[in-house]
Amino acid sequence: MSTSNVIPGSAAVDALYDEAEHWHVNTGNASIHAKRLHGRWRTIKWASAGVWLIFFLGPYLRWDERQAVLFDIPNRQYHLFGVTVLPQDFWMLSLLLLFFAILLAVATALAGRVWCGFFCFQTVWTDVFTWIEERLEGPPPQRRKLDAAPLTRDKLRLKATKHGIWLAIGFFTGFSFVSWFTPAPSLWLEFFSGQANGAVYITVALFTVGTYLLAGFLREQVCFWLCPYARIQGVMLDKTTLVPTYDERRGEPRGRFEKGEGAQQRTFGDCVDCKQCVAVCPTGIDIRGGQQEGCITCALCIDACDEVMDKVGRPRGLVRYASLDELEGKAARPLLKRPRVWVYSAILLLALSGILHGLSSLDALDLKILHERAPLFVTLGDGSVQNRYTLKVLNKMPEPLMVRISVTGPPGLTLVGADAPVSVHEGGVTAAGVFVKVPKKNLTQEQAPIRFRVEAVRPNGQVIASERTSVFVGPPR
Amino acid sequence: MAENNPFPGENNTGHVWDGNLRELKNPPPRWWMLAFWASIAFWIGYAILYPMWPVGQEPTQGVLGWSQMKEYQEGLDQMVARRARFEDQLAAMTPAQIIEDPGLKQYTLAAAKVLFGDNCRACHGTGGAGNPGFPVLADDDWIYGGTTVKIQESIVGGRQPAMTAHEKTLTPAEADTLAKWVVQMNETVGKGGSDEGWALYKTKGCTACHGEKANGHVVDLPSGDFVTVGAANLTDGIWRFEPGGYDSARHTILYGVNQAGVTQTRNAVMPVWGPDPARQGQAKLSAEEIKKLVVYVHELGGGY
Numbered sequence: 001m002s003t004s005n006v007i008p009g010s011a012a013v014d015a016l017y018d019e020a021e022h023w024h025v026n027t028g029n030a031s032i033h034a035k036r037l038h039g040r041w042r043t044i045k046w047a048s049a050g051v052w053l054i055f056f057l058g059p060y061l062r063w064d065e066r067q068a069v070l071f072d073i074p075n076r077q078y079h080l081f082g083v084t085v086l087p088q089d090f091w092m093l094s095l096l097l098l099f100f101a102i103l104l105a106v107a108t109a110l111a112g113r114v115w116c117g118f119f120c121f122q123t124v125w126t127d128v129f130t131w132i133e134e135r136l137e138g139p140p141p142q143r144r145k146l147d148a149a150p151l152t153r154d155k156l157r158l159k160a161t162k163h164g165i166w167l168a169i170g171f172f173t174g175f176s177f178v179s180w181f182t183p184a185p186s187l188w189l190e191f192f193s194g195q196a197n198g199a200v201y202i203t204v205a206l207f208t209v210g211t212y213l214l215a216g217f218l219r220e221q222v223c224f225w226l227c228p229y230a231r232i233q234g235v236m237l238d239k240t241t242l243v244p245t246y247d248e249r250r251g252e253p254r255g256r257f258e259k260g261e262g263a264q265q266r267t268f269g270d271c272v273d274c275k276q277c278v279a280v281c282p283t284g285i286d287i288r289g290g291q292q293e294g295c296i297t298c299a300l301c302i303d304a305c306d307e308v309m310d311k312v313g314r315p316r317g318l319v320r321y322a323s324l325d326e327l328e329g330k331a332a333r334p335l336l337k338r339p340r341v342w343v344y345s346a347i348l349l350l351a352l353s354g355i356l357h358g359l360s361s362l363d364a365l366d367l368k369i370l371h372e373r374a375p376l377f378v379t380l381g382d383g384s385v386q387n388r389y390t391l392k393v394l395n396k397m398p399e400p401l402m403v404r405i406s407v408t409g410p411p412g413l414t415l416v417g418a419d420a421p422v423s424v425h426e427g428g429v430t431a432a433g434v435f436v437k438v439p440k441k442n443l444t445q446e447q448a449p450i451r452f453r454v455e456a457v458r459p460n461g462q463v464i465a466s467e468r469t470s471v472f473v474g475p476p477r
Numbered sequence: 478m479a480e481n482n483p484f485p486g487e488n489n490t491g492h493v494w495d496g497n498l499r500e501l502k503n504p505p506p507r508w509w510m511l512a513f514w515a516s517i518a519f520w521i522g523y524a525i526l527y528p529m530w531p532v533g534q535e536p537t538q539g540v541l542g543w544s545q546m547k548e549y550q551e552g553l554d555q556m557v558a559r560r561a562r563f564e565d566q567l568a569a570m571t572p573a574q575i576i577e578d579p580g581l582k583q584y585t586l587a588a589a590k591v592l593f594g595d596n597c598r599a600c601h602g603t604g605g606a607g608n609p610g611f612p613v614l615a616d617d618d619w620i621y622g623g624t625t626v627k628i629q630e631s632i633v634g635g636r637q638p639a640m641t642a643h644e645k646t647l648t649p650a651e652a653d654t655l656a657k658w659v660v661q662m663n664e665t666v667g668k669g670g671s672d673e674g675w676a677l678y679k680t681k682g683c684t685a686c687h688g689e690k691a692n693g694h695v696v697d698l699p700s701g702d703f704v705t706v707g708a709a710n711l712t713d714g715i716w717r718f719e720p721g722g723y724d725s726a727r728h729t730i731l732y733g734v735n736q737a738g739v740t741q742t743r744n745a746v747m748p749v750w751g752p753d754p755a756r757q758g759q760a761k762l763s764a765e766e767i768k769k770l771v772v773y774v775h776e777l778g779g780g781y
Contacts, residue, residue: 372604373604374602374603374604374606375602375603375604375605375606375607375613375615378606378613378615378616378778378779379616379714379715380616380617380618380714380715380779381616381617381618381666381710381713381714381715382666382713382714383666383713383714386615386616386778386779388615388778433776435778440714
């Protein structure tokens with residue numbers, strides 16, 4: 001650097017060394033009071049945490065006179081804006097879960113624990129809780145002093161306020177959660193007039209207590225000892241994954257920064273061992289130990305280290321987002337040449353197209369055919385072959401329907417037991433047993449395709465129908 | 478002991494072995510002890526409230542008076558009460574009336590499926606699919622009639638047909654002709670029997686049971702009903718005894734059905750399910766159960 005002869009702001013660096021004795025790696029026996037700094041990653045973290053506002057505000061979105069997204073469990077209807085999904089369409093849920101599972105995997109493979117560091121509710125809520133703590137009780141040294149101090153009126157007031165706010169956040173977390181399952185505006189009324197369902201009160205209570213304990217007290221210990229994801233990530237990361245890393249080659253050997261020291265005089269590496277990276281870590285680890293289970297890759301240590309590097313006049317990026325390959329001096333493999341990227345993208349695409357297909361092909365009527373298996377077929381007195389089917393007709397319309405059944409299949413077939421239309425009430429399934437007879441001479445194969453069709457006319461004259469293919473079984477050939 | 482403790486100040490009990498092996502006082506955590514005592518309190522409460530101590534023949538009964546059998550009986554009563562709505566209606570109805578009512582029919586079929594599985598399936602197969610020697614109930618061939626009334630008769634009183642063994646009364650050539658004729662009749666659904674066969678059929682006394690038309694009807698009544706002794710219909714495409722075909726038909730002709738003393742005779746006995754004189758009038762199935770089975774069998778696919 002051209003500034004090698006400039007004497008950097010050593011007073012500021014001294015102040016860091018003065019506090020360095022307070023920063024310890026988390027061993028699980030003391031609560032972590034992480035230092036808060038401003039910086040690029042801090043800003044990004046707030047922005048990503050803001051995604052959770054959807055969780056609180058989402059239930060108040062309206063669509064067609066009703067809540068836009070409502071998981072109506074008692075009525076077994078799931079409203080997603082213009083679409084209503086019934087339990088029968090729930091195979092889409094498995095695709096949705098697959099999608100998010102793979103999304104988690106792909107994000108982790110590319111850029112480490114993005115979920116943990118920036119989006120996870122445990123991390124985000126803990127971050128908000130500690131932010132409140134800092135607002136009320138001051139920076140970490142003051143907090144430690146307050147914790148150790150005897151109980152005075154002031155301490156009681158501060159602590160009561162903090163726990164009150166924490167509980168309030170916990171309560172709104174639970175309340176918002178319930179709002180996704182029961183209409184939000186009426187929930188407010190019912191909840192506070194004591195008329196809501198018992199399950200609502202229990203859920204809100206569990207969430208309140210859960211949020212309070214998990215984000216207020218357990219905090220990073222959840223990441224260390226409760227969450228399985230910290231343990232799985234080892235198999236998701238590889239040497240090309242970008243993670244916040246300490247550049248060991250540049251930093252080591254670490255050593256104290258001496259007053260007025262320029263780059264020329266320095267005998268150590270760039271790490272000045274100020275422990276600021278430990279100070280800001282919400283899980284209390286030392287990133288200089290390398291990638292580890294406690295690292296949630298929130299990148300706050302990058303902010304801290306960059307600030308120190310500026311103060312001591314060294315280039316930024318001693319701790320930075322880098323892959324192991326990069327640190328070892330290997331060329332980074334381009335994104336598109338990594339098989340993981342292709343495999344993960346293919347699965348993502350598959351799941352997404354499945355969901356889109358499902359949502360766009362939601363029939364108004366749904367037909368399931370159960371072919372009788374005992375007996376598979378029966379030979380009748382006149383030499384014809386009879387098969388028995390149970391048709392399950394699901395009506396997804398908001399009104400009861402009279403459904404007509406028809407069938408096409410082997411020539412000369414007769415449909416028995418479907419002369420009268422079947423009545424199916426709204427959202428309900430009706431089972432109808434029918435027989436199909438085919439003269440034996442018309443059966444050219446042991447199993448012939450047969451297609452059932454159900455059709456109904458809605459009160460507004462719209463004809464809705466659904467078809468499904470089954471099989472007609474005859475004697476072995 | 479405390480004065481000569483070689484390891485002072487480490488919270489040990491003062492018990493030292495081999496010079497350095499000692500017992501420390503590390504109590505379990507408070508919450509653990511609380512849970513421990515709470516579980517003992519629970520156990521005491523449980524012993525008072527519920528049956529517990531195996532004293533004498535019967536265990537102590539507990540002050541709540543709870544027992545597994547009582548709980549089971551309560552559950553059973555609830556189920557019976559829930560079913561009463563249907564059962565009360567069924568009691569006053571004939572099987573034919575039940576079939577006309579979609580809701581009751583659904584209920585009856587569900588209830589009878591279990592009865593069928595317990596009592597009928599062993600011979601007639603799941604879903605009435607039949608077994609070798611035991612008639613298929615899902616087809617439309619009813620030797621004794623496929624109306625609900627006839628099916629009920631068959632279940633209540635059982636059926637035990639008889640066919641004479643013709644081993645001694647027919648020459649091998651005659652038996653051969655008749656067996657071939659039966660196969661022709663089966664394959665053509667009664668339309669293509671040889672004249673030779675028909676002639677033998679009529680002269681050898683087969684008509685007495687199988688009827689003039691060979692359809693198993695001894696007399697057709699004006700009401701559409703018919704009189705039968707349980708002889709098979711030879712004019713349809715269904716074999717009474719598996720596997721069907723020439724050898725099988727010939728076997729039946731030679732050795733008959735239910736013939737005492739004929740070792741190779743066919744066995745075909747439907748037991749009595751209603752009040753049985755041989756069992757002092759006791760019935761294996763109640764009238765209600767039989768009624769449900771009639772509906773079930775009728776709806777298997779071939780009832781008329």
